[in-house]
Amino acid sequence: MTEYWVSQARKFCDTCKCWIADNKSSIEFHESGRKHQLNTEKRLTDIRKRSTIQDKKAEKQAQWIEQMEAAALKDYRNKDLAQGADLSARIFHETKAQREAEKEALTASILAQKAEIQAGQDEKATDLSSCERASSSTSNVSTNDPMPGSSCLQTVVAPKSGTPWHKDPKKWFEAVSEQGHQFFWHVETKESRWDVPSEGFLSIAEQAEIKKKKEAAKAKREVMAQQSKAIHGEHKQEYVSPVPLGPNGKPQPYGSWQAVESVDPDTFDYQTPQVKAAPQAAATLHNDRDYNFKTKATPSLGGTASTNLTSSTSGIVFKKRKVNAEHKKNVRRRTDE
Structure with missing residues (x-):
């Protein structure tokens, strides 16, 4: 090789x-x-x-x-x-004109509101100046005691409801009695009445719509919470052991004892195919088997026990080996013969 x-x-x-x-x-x-x-x-x-x-x-x-x-x-x-040759050009011109008209209307409304505010401020300024002149002209009125009915010393609180930006909430609710009669009840005072309140009321349909909106908002919040849990996972709160009170213990040179927590290893599913075992035949066990042991006896080779044998038994005879004549040729012979 x-x-x-x-x-x-x-x-x-x-x-x-x-x-x-x-x-x-x-x-x-x-x-x-x-x-x-x-x-x-x-x-x-x-x-x-x-x-x-x-x-x-x-x-x-x-x-x-x-x-x-x-x-x-x-x-x-x-x-x-x-x-303006195509349809999109005409649509563009129409939308542009509409936007310009809305912008002009909004500008005009803002200017009108500013003019109203300015007129109100001017009116208040004239009232204040007239009040000051009246107070300076009158000598019988003390400076420490203000006039109770003067409009210049009254504070005006801005309304928080009943405006285009703050709608006045309805406090009367519509309801139906067990007999089918319609009545109205007040949310704060719990007062009930049969006639329609002049302040307005919240009908049953509006109440159902508000309830439906609240349920939809609640369901949306739950869905968003589930989605956030699926993305970020649930934040488990760690257990904080209470701080023991009392004097501090003696410091240990090798550190304090710490309890070891046994953590179970995560089990992974490798998705291996399951091998089914082959069916096995039921083995029949036999516990009632009997075993018979026999003692093997050998004939005597002679001696004191040979007298017990019968006379018909023959003794052991050793046969003499016969030497072949051809084998004698190989045997060395004496020289004196």
Whole structure:
């Protein structure tokens, strides 16, 4: 059988562009070397530079595309929509005119409100000046006791309900008695009446609608809570042991005792196929078997016990071996014969 040499397995390092022995110790020695680490750092620096250049190119391309889209949209508005050749141009003009009309109406309403506020402030200023003149002209009135009926000394509280921004809540609710008669009851005073209240009331349909909205909001909150639990998981509250009261104990040189908690390992389901065992025949056990042991007796070879044997038994005879005549030729004979 011929002998041949088997070369050792080798591995190519892509970072250093060299071959090394393919074993654990050689690979670890090469990777922990200064040359390999410098080459790795240099390669990472090149990758960062290339990625930065690619990001700048992509950003410039996105800006260029955005400028193209803006220029195209500007030409479409100035040329195509101005002519009104298609349906989209007419819709655009209608919506634009509607927005302008709404903007003008809103501006006019704001100006009117400002004018009303300014007129009210001017009126209050005139009232205050008249009150000051009246107080200075009258000498019989003390300066420490203000006039109880003067309008300039009364504080005006801004209304918090009954305005377009603060609607007055309805406190009368509609209900139906057991006999089917309609009545109204007050939420705060619990007063009930048969006639319709002048302040307005909340009908049964409106009550059902409000209840439906509350239930929908509650269901939405529950769904959002479940979704947040599914994404972030349930935050379990850690048990904080109570701090023992009293003087501090003697410090231990090796630290205090800590209770070790046994943590059960997580069981993973590898989804392996279940192998069913082959059916086995039921074995029949027999515990009632009887075993009979017999003693084997051998004939006597002679001696004192031979007298007990019968006369018909023959003794043991050793036969003499017969020497073959051909075998005598090989036997060395005497020289004197």
